[in-house]
Amino acid sequence: MDGLHTFGLFIGSLLANTLASLSGGGAGLIQFPLLIFLGLPFSVALATHKVASVALGLGAAIKYIRAGKLNRSMTAYVMIAGTLGVILGANAILFVPGRIAEAALGLLILGLGLYSLYQPGLGKAENSRRRDHKGLMLGSLGLAAIGIVNGSLTAGSGLFVTLFLIRWFGYDYRQAVALTLISVGLFWNGTGAVAMYAAGADIYWPWLPILIAGSLLGGYLGAHLAGRQSNRLIKRCFEALTFLIGAKLLFGL
Template sequence: MDVINTLGLFIGSLISNTLASLSGGGAGLIQFPLLIFLGLPFSIALATHKVASVALGVGAAIKHIRSGSLNWTLAAYVVAAGSLGVILGANVILFVPGRIAEALLGGLIVGLGLYSLFQKELGQTEQPQHRNHVGMLLGGLGLALIGILNGSLTAGTGLFVTLFLVRWFGFDYKRAVALTLVSVGLFWNGIGAVTMYTAGAEIYWPWIPVLLLGSLLGGYLGAHLATQKSNRLIKRCFELLTFVIGFKLLFGF
């Protein structure tokens, strides 16, 4: 790429990952379409995006660890619960046309935003629930289903995990976003990238350094903002991103 395209790729990656790190998902909203716009075929763009998104989790993890807002036991639970789903989804997407699935996912994501919008106090304070053995088992099944979406589609599934952690386990938005960014951004996306690569998907390695830098810095910056801002602001950012991503997937623009 020339200097202008390289700069555009970096800025797009930085912006998308900053928003995702603040809101709990959605880095693919800008980054994935940008890769296609710059000339990569769908499958190569998807695999390349998955690899780059791992740096989002690294950047977020560094900040959340430093701030003491991350519970590694809970993060390990989310990783374990969703991993099999991620592997299954990453294998399936290589053989399934994505347009109908993306439209359905878009409708679901818009529904998430509407639900959060009308539940005024959702995620504003932590209210622990469903954290006994039965609740953790059922929660693990829910995360496994979201993992299938994460492995197979490009954007928005981190938002599912964020809202699921808020609604099912009673986390506030700050805690849920921290868990999502580390579990999904670092581990789920890493597992998905490795699975797609071993299944035959091609990664465009020349663009990876620029994408990794943008994802790493964006992940750290978004996590920094998330630790400084209120749960209500994070909730509003989450809702805004669900509407933008949802309508994009739904209508394909």
């Protein structure tokens, strides 16, 4: 790539990961199509995006750890609950045509945004529930199912986790976003990248330093902004991103 394309790749990655870090997911909305636009085949772009997006979770983790706002036990729970699903999804996507799956996922994500939009009080304040043994066991099944989506498709799984943590466990948006970024961004995406590579997917290594820099900085910046904003604003960002990602997946924009 020449200097202009390199700069564009960095800015695109920075923007995508800042928005994802603020909203709880969706970095693939910009970063993944950008890799295809710049010439990478679908499977190579997907695997490269997965590796780079690990830095999103790392950047957010650094910020939340420094701020003393990391719920370590719940982060570990979300990480472990979704891991098997991530591995299954990462292996399945290499053999399944993606267009129908992407359209179906687009409809689901649009539904998430509409649900949040028409639930004005959702996630604005913490309302602890289902955090006993039974609730955690049942919740792990939901997270494992979302893990399959994370491993197999390009964008949107973090948004599912964010809303699931709000609806099932009663977290507010700020808490749910923090848990999602570290569990999904750092651990699920890392697991998915390793699983795809082990299954034979190629990674375009020359672009990774640029993507990692944009993801790391974007993750930290988005986490910083999320910590300073109200749950109401984070909720609106979440809804806007669900509509954009849902439309992209559904209509192939």
